[in-house]
Amino acid sequence: MSFISMDFALFVTVALILYYALPKKCQWVVLLVASLTFYAQTDPKDFIYIITTTVSTYICAALIEDRSKKQKLYLEENKDTLSKEEKKQYKAKVKAVQKRFLISCLVLNIGILAYLKYANISIAYINLFRLTYFNSTEFIPFIRVLLPLGISFYTFQTMGYIIDIYYGKYERERNLFRFALYVSFFPQILQGPISRFGNLAPSLYGEKSFDFNRIRSGFYRIVWGLFKKLVIADRLASFVSSVMSAKESYPGLYILLAVFFYSMQIFGDFSGGIDVALGVSEMFGVTLPENFERPFFSKSISEYWQRWHITLGSWFKDYIFYPLSLNKSIIRFSKKVRQMGLETFGKRIPIYIPMFFVWLLTGMWHGSQSRYVVWGLFNFVFIVLGTELEPLSLKITTRYSLKESSFFMRAYRVIKTFALMSFLRLFDINADTAGAFRAFRLCFTGWKSFDITKVFEELSLPAEDFYVAVIAVILLFIFELIQRKGSVRVRIFALPVAVQWVILSALITIVSVFGYYGPGYDAASFIYGAF
C-alpha cells in the first residue's frame, strides 16, 4: 500500500477513528494491528523476516538484561565475601556471555539483510569471475527473493536497540507485542526515519486524548509532503529519466540540468515521504525524529550529511563511528604513527579509519551494486579533502580579504556543496559506475548544439510542466528559508483562521491539480522505499 493512494488515506482514517474511539489502553494494540495490516498488504511471505528479527532481538535483549540483573543480584548478595578482583572477573564473565548474545543477534539479523540484499549480486560476481578466469559457463542460479518491505530500516532500528540494551542505556520492552509495534510501526517502516527506542517508546506506548490541533498539524505536514513528492519529485522524475536514459543524444547542458534536477527530485521524494510519515505519526500522537534539516543550505559535505537522512547518519555515528574510534587497536595504531613523528596524520587515524568504514557501509546500505560503494567512498574522499584543505581555503580567503560570514562566501559554499552532492548523485541515477563517469563527462560536452528555441521540444517535459516545476522549487526554497527561523506550521497556526484556510486551500489545490498522479502519469514509487 503506497503512501500516495486513497487506500492509504482510508486506512489511516479508519485507524485514527479506532485509535481515539477505543479505550486508551488499547491504543498501542490498534497501532500494532494497523502496522501488521499495512505490512501484510505487500507480500505476506515478508512476515517471516520481520518476525524473525522481532523475536530474535526480543529474546537476545531479554537474555542480556537477565544476565545484568542476575549479576546485580549476585554482587549484592556476595558483596562482603567477594574480593575486588573476583568481582571484576565475574563481571567480565557476564559481559562475555552478554556479548555472545549480542553478536548472535547481530549476525543473524545482519545476515538476513546481507543475504537478501547481496546474495544475487555476489552470485553475479562469482559467475563473472568463474567465466573470466576459468571459462566456466556453469552459472550458480540466482535466488528468487524480493527485498522485504523496509528491511534496511527495521534491521537498523532493532540493531540499535539491542546494542543500547547491551550497553544498558535503557530497560528492554518486556511485552513482545509492544516490541513488535516498535519494529513494525507503519508510518516509518516504508522509508524511515530510523528511530531509537528510548526516544520513541514514550509517545509510541503512551495514552493519548484526541487533539484536533495535532490532527490539523499532521494533516498540514502530509499535504506538504505530497506537494514535494507529487508536484516536484515526480514531475522532475520524467525529465531526469528521459535525459539520463539517452544522455548521449542530449547537449551537456541538459545533462547538467538533469543532474541538478535529480537532486531536487530525490529531496522531494525522500523528504516528502518522510513528511507524510511524520504527519501520519503526529496524528496518532507519536513523535518520530526529523530526518532533514534544510540540507541544500549546507556549506560543506560533512554539514550536508548532518542535515540529510539525519537518523541514518546518527545511527552510523553512534554504532559504527564512535565504537571504532574508541577501538583499542585503532588507538594503538594512531599512537604508533604519532611516535613515528607523523603527529598530524596520527591524530587523524581514529577519525578517518572509522569514517572510511562508515562511508563504505553507507554506500552498501544504499544498494548492492558497486556504484553505491564508489558513491560512499567518494563522499569519504570529499569530506577528507574538505577537512584537509580547510587551512588552504582559509589562507586564500584571508589573502583576498574575503569574510567567511559574508553573503558571497556563504552563497559560494552552499552552491559548491549543492553542485558536488548533485554530481555524486550520478552514481545513483546511472545503472553502473562507468555510466556515472560518462554522464559526468557529457555534462561538459555539446554545449554548442544547445538551441534555446528547441528546449521544450527536445526535453520530454512539456513547457507547462517545466514552469510548474520551477515555481514549485522556488516555493520550496522560500519555505526552507522561512523554516530557518522556526517551524512554518507554528507560524501558520498563529495567523488568523481565515488566512490559515487560504493557505491550506491553496496547498490542497496545488497538490490535487498540479500533482503528477493519476491516468497518464506513471508516478514513481518512493525511491527510498526500495531500501
Next chain:
Amino acid sequence: MNKMSFGKWAAPFIVIIKILLIIFLVVTLNRVMMPKYINENKDGRITREYYPAAKYSDVIFVGSSTVFSGIDPRVVWNEGKISSFVRGNASQTMWISYYMTEDAFRWHKPEMVCLDMTFIKYGDDFVEEPSTRKSIDGMRLSPSKINCVNASMGEDEKLMEYIVPLFRFHTRWKEFTWDDIRYAWYNKPVTVNGYIEDDECSPAQEDELTYTGSFGPISPKNEQYLRKTIELCKKNSVQIMLFKTPAFSSNWSDDLDGEIGKIADEYDITYINFDKYNDAMGMDYKVDTPDGGSHLNNSGAAKFSSYFAKYLREHYELGDNSNNSRYIKYWNSRQ
C-alpha cells in the same frame, strides 16, 4: 487582545465546519476541473440534466447515442402529450442503461421505460473511457453510481477517480480556460430533456437497407443486464418496452432481433425494431441523417418521435397531463 473563545460544546461543530469547508473545496475543484460539455460533446450533460427534470419524466428513453439523437421529447409531448426524458449517452452499454434506470427510479418512478437495443450488439469487453465518463460523471453519488462504475470501468481505471473526478481530470489544467470557471456551477440545460439537436445532413449512400453485420448471440453480460432492467421495471410496476431506434445502417442482424424478441416474449413485453417502419414514418435517409444513416438528425428525430409518441399513446396506459398547468408550463418553457 484575547482570542475569541467558544465553549467546549462548540468544538465538535467547529471540526464539522472545517471538514465541510474541505469538502466544499474539493467539490469546487471537481467542478472546475471537469470537462464542461457546454459547446461541444453536449451529451456529457445529459445525465446531470435528468435530476431537475425527473418529476416530469413520466417516460424515460434509455439507450445509446441513437436515442439522444433520435428522440425529441418536445415532439413526444406535442404529439402524444407524454412527458419524457432521454437517458441516453454515447456508447451507453446495457449495464450503464440498467443503472441509469435504477438511478432514475430513485428520484421519480416513471410510468414507462423504453429501452433501446442498438448497443446490445457489442461484446462484454466493450470499454470506452470517454463515453463511460460522459455517462457516469453526471450521475449523483448513490449505490447505483458506484455499482455502475464497477460494472463499466476499464482495467486502468479506479472507482475513486469516478467518485472524485478531480483525480482523473486534474491534468486538464494545461488546457484550462475561463469557461472552466464560468461554467463550473452552470446548471441551465444545454440539451432538450436529453435530446441533442443536430442540423447536419449527410445522406446515406445505399438505396436499400440490408443487415450485413454478423452480430449475436447476445453476450452474457448484455443479456444479464437486459434481464435485470426488465425485472427491475416489473418489480416496480413500471411498463417497459424494448425497441431499436431506426437507422439506415447495415450494422445489425436478424439474429439479434430474434434473440431480443425471444427474451421480450419470455417477459411478455414488446420489442420493435423501428427499422422496419421507416416507410410508415416517412423516413428519408437522404435528408434525415447527419452521418450516412447511423443516427437521425432533427428532421429524422421529429419523424421518429412523432411516430413513437403516437404508438406509445395507443398501446400503453400512460397518464394524461395535457391539461395539467404545471406540465403545460414546463413544456412551454422547453419549446
